[in-house]
Amino acid sequence: MQDIIDQFNQGDKEAAISAAVHYINEHPHAVDAYRMLAAMLINMKAYDQADELIVKALGLFHDDPELRYNWGLSAFQQGSFKDALARLLPLTDKSITGSLRADAAYMVALAYQELGDNIRAIAFALTAHDLNPDAIDAAVLTANLLLGQGVNDQVKDLLAPLLKTKDARVLLAYGMAVSAMGEDGSQYLNAAQTADPESYKRARELVHFLTEQEHHDEQ
Structure with missing residues (x-):
């Protein structure tokens, strides 16, 4: 089957399906x-076909975890x-x-975030x-959710081991946490903006939204 996967990844998707x-x-x-096939169909946004295939397959392979994960992923991508x-x-x-449990916990956190339940989102993101x-x-999602709650010291500890990756999202969240604690986070914020200006902009907007949402919930 690897040749089919390679064919799909190389762009000949219809033939691979x-x-x-x-x-x-x-x-x-x-x-x-x-x-x-389920993963391919979801990638192609052919959700109806993917769901039909997965339901059929779950009848053959009762509660297969990977099939169930794809089923959940399909629902998430459809906004359900x-x-x-x-x-x-x-x-x-x-x-x-x-790794499936970690992947599922991450998607559950995203789903709770979409539903506005940031406390449960944090719990599963931390998991x-x-x-x-x-x-x-997972680290960046957790950090952004915690930043929205004003839990800056935990963000700093969580992201410090990942600074070596020089990922813009990590640098930004770390810089924001450090700055919120009264320290100088400019070097991290500047590095994040230089590394990926678009991700920098989106991440700042997300943290601002989460912070505003938290303040609204407290009223």
Whole structure:
């Protein structure tokens, strides 16, 4: 199946999907093939086809975690955040092994954030970060949510080990936390803006929105 994945990643996506369908027809009990095709369809935003395939596959491979993750991802990308939570929350259980639990916790955090429940979003973002401390996306999400709550010292401690990545989002969140604590964070803020001006702008807007939302909730 790797040749099909390579074909898809190289841009020949329609042909790769056709090849994946043919592979499933030839190997109807190969769960990896269903996972592969579901991921491809979601990537192509063919959500109806992806959901139909996943529901069928879950009937064959009861509660397969990776299929369920793709099902939740499909719901999230369609804006059905409550459905995404229903599908993804079981994957955050300690019985789920490997990186899948961290990935699910990250998506659950994003879903709660979209629903305006920042407290639960922080809890699951922290879980995702604890499970995979080197994952920048989870660390930055956690940091931005904490910044919105004014919890600056925890952001500083959380991001310090990731400064070596020179990722603009890390530098920005760290710089904002340091500045909010009365220290000079200009070197980090300037480095973030230089490294990725667009990400810098979006991240500042996001933190401003989260802060305003928190102040509104307190009123």
